[in-house]
Amino acid sequence: MALLDVKNVKKIYTTRFGGNQVEALHNVSFSVEAGEYVAIMGESGSGKTTLLNILAALDKPTGGKVYLKGNDLGKIREKEMAAFRRQNLGFVFQDFNLLDTLTLKDNIFLPLVLSGKKYTEMESRIAPIAEQLGISKLLNKYPYEVSGGQKQRAAIARALITQPQLILADEPSGALDSRSTDELLGLFNAINDNGQTIVMVTHSVKAASTAKRVLFIKDGEVFHQLYRGNLTSDEMYQKITDTLTVLTTGGEHRE
Numbered sequence: 001m002a003l004l005d006v007k008n009v010k011k012i013y014t015t016r017f018g019g020n021q022v023e024a025l026h027n028v029s030f031s032v033e034a035g036e037y038v039a040i041m042g043e044s045g046s047g048k049t050t051l052l053n054i055l056a057a058l059d060k061p062t063g064g065k066v067y068l069k070g071n072d073l074g075k076i077r078e079k080e081m082a083a084f085r086r087q088n089l090g091f092v093f094q095d096f097n098l099l100d101t102l103t104l105k106d107n108i109f110l111p112l113v114l115s116g117k118k119y120t121e122m123e124s125r126i127a128p129i130a131e132q133l134g135i136s137k138l139l140n141k142y143p144y145e146v147s148g149g150q151k152q153r154a155a156i157a158r159a160l161i162t163q164p165q166l167i168l169a170d171e172p173s174g175a176l177d178s179r180s181t182d183e184l185l186g187l188f189n190a191i192n193d194n195g196q197t198i199v200m201v202t203h204s205v206k207a208a209s210t211a212k213r214v215l216f217i218k219d220g221e222v223f224h225q226l227y228r229g230n231l232t233s234d235e236m237y238q239k240i241t242d243t244l245t246v247l248t249t250g251g252e253h254r255e
């Protein structure tokens, strides 16, 4: 069974006064196996954020289904949703979403505090993660005292600490300089090598070229997929660029 199964997902937004309808996703189907690292690309407005919100169960599709480990997200009751998200999903955002009034350590602990975990367990979980992410010495600092790259590493630690089935990342390198981007992408590869499944939405060819598979969305559908296989990051970069050229110059659907 795939870890994530997206079946014929459709999303129509109806504007507040009822008049206009926007079809953000027409018919999206794909699955992600445990241990994969998948990037989702597409032009601005192609529906990437909409898709990510649906995968995160933050929004409901107008049609179709999303299954996480066989669980239909549409069948989870509203009052159980926050706990389901906390137990199964980790989130990494472009703008880090750390709370400025908490130290990095308390930010990282937050999802465990919300799940009622004991302090000793939280301490034992954080140590190896902070070590791997190179932030052990920064844990007592506040977000405004550290760099963007360090904030993003704390955000990754917060995502990992619940041992989620799946990490969903929305443009995680979007606010980082090129050196921090390289570090972040290296970390994503390292945590994926440890078995963590990652789905990342990105505009960045560089970021996508480090993933093991890239899905391209166009006109609300999966237009094409690229598998990294044995390609180097440079070769993958070139293939992605070529695909984006076809995508933006109006190629036919060729998944």
Ligand SMILES: Nc1ncnc2c1ncn2[C@@H]1O[C@H](COP(=O)(O)OP(=O)(O)OP(=O)(O)O)[C@@H](O)[C@H]1O
Binding pocket: 013, 014, 015, 022, 023, 024, 042, 043, 044, 045, 046, 047, 048, 049, 050, 051
């Ligand atoms: N709440 C909303 N109400 C109405 N239309 C919306 C809403 N959110 C998104 N849309 C529309 O749905 C389409 C897809 O938007 P979405 O934000 O998912 O695209 P995107 O690929 O993430 O874009 P970007 O790369 O610019 O972030 C767009 O046409 C957008 O205008």
